[in-house]
Amino acid sequence: MAFSPDSSTPDETSTSRFCDHRHVVMAPFAGGTANKWNIESPLIDFIPGLSSCHIADFPRKLIESYNASDEFVRFILKAFSCVKKADWILVNSFYELESRVYDAMQMLGYPIYGIGPLMKMESESNSLGSECLDWLSQQKPASVIYVAFGSLAKLKTKDMESLALGLQASGLPFLWVIPLESISAMNNSGFASPNGFRDWIASLGLGFITSWAPQREVLGHSAVGAFVSHCGWNSVMESLCEAVPIVACPQGADQIGNARTIAEHLKVGVEIKREDDGSFTKESVQRAIKEIMKNEEARKRIAHLKQVIRDSTTWGSSYFNITKFIDYLFQLHCPCHS
Structure with missing residues (x-):
């Protein structure tokens, strides 16, 4: 400003x-x-x-x-x-x-x-999103992949499919914030026929999907181990404040530069490898998640940044x-x- x-x-x-x-x-x-x-x-x-x-x-x-x-x-x-x-x-x-x-x-x-x-530096309790917070409380510490792309970024159906399959292949529990229109698009695509996308996610026994979540509280929850994000600046700041490493999946605008900063300069995250047309594969999602979850150096770096922010x-x-x-x-x- x-x-x-x-x-x-x-x-x-x-x-x-x-x-x-x-x-x-x-x-x-x-x-x-x-x-x-x-x-x-x-x-x-x-x-x-x-x-x-x-x-x-x-x-x-x-x-x-x-x-x-x-x-x-x-x-x-x-x-x-x-x-x-x-x-x-x-x-x-x-x-x-x-x-x-x-x-x-x-x-x-x-x-x-x-x-x-x-x-705010400290999270506050909120009745909204209590279901996903209750679900998080049933998971092991630092085991959950939190997935959210903000209120404006919208993934193409092909990328939604790759992300879903990559999360499945990771074998890790995940909390995925998906707009209602995106769920409808997945239902119409035939990807999760015959019962629909929600039932397909439920059948995996790994994931929880919701149309909204209290992001600061989610990122501050002890069960969350990584954040798959479009790298909008507010999301980046929130992730740093809560010391959650980032799996970067930028969609446009300043997000591309933000993702490079996260992965290459600050070294507190990794970026999902993209195809020339901007799409990504199940394998690239799985690989990025696996890499960040075992990257202890990134966790040390982002924990240090959290303290720097507090100071x-x-x-x-x-x-x-x-x-x-x-x-x-x-x-x-x-x-x-x-």
Whole structure:
């Protein structure tokens, strides 16, 4: 979020200017491989503060069909032009996670401050989702694979089938959050004929499916051993807060870069191997789950990050930054405040 106390043009009626901010957007790669998932793209190793990455790690819409008149591209460009004018850039992250990026951007004149993760550090009991929590309580510690793709990401039916078969092949218990429309699509596909997808899952004796779950409470449950996620940023933050390693299965937008960060830089997860068309197989799902469940180093790393988050949000960098911003707001509207 970018904030500036004054409008810079006479026709702006708002006294504050805000725009969402998460990632640096690169120019597109016109490589002629718009429909390929595993794009062979140039290595980017010259951006201050940013670890080496590939253009293919950035949002697909920008690298596949860049058009300056495209509504999405125009939105991104406008957002970043606002960022340049901001007095404060507040990010749902924390300094210790991306210190090189914060340092580099501040050296370039961007007033960027991490104030995250923006969520409660302790889980609270909730009557909603009690069935899945009761089911979790019947499982062994760190044995359950939690599967959820957020409220917007939707898997194709083919990928749903591969994921279901991969979970089955893992032999591990799993809790899978599936939207009702996706369950209907699976029923209509004939994959689980004749009794339907819910009954097929039940027949495995391994899984529990639900259309909604209290994610923070689920991730904080002792039975959960890994999180199969689309790697939306909120889900990533929640997983770090609860020290649950991630099996990354990004669908688009910033999720691809987030997944690379999780698997290659932070090393607190693995990514499901994809085919060129973006699909994945039963075998790739099974392999990724097996790898993360035996990866003790990833568990140590993410447990350390959980403690870093606690320190940052209590008396550390995020606490200091949000306190500083609140004090700035008081000074802005009440100069006598100190």
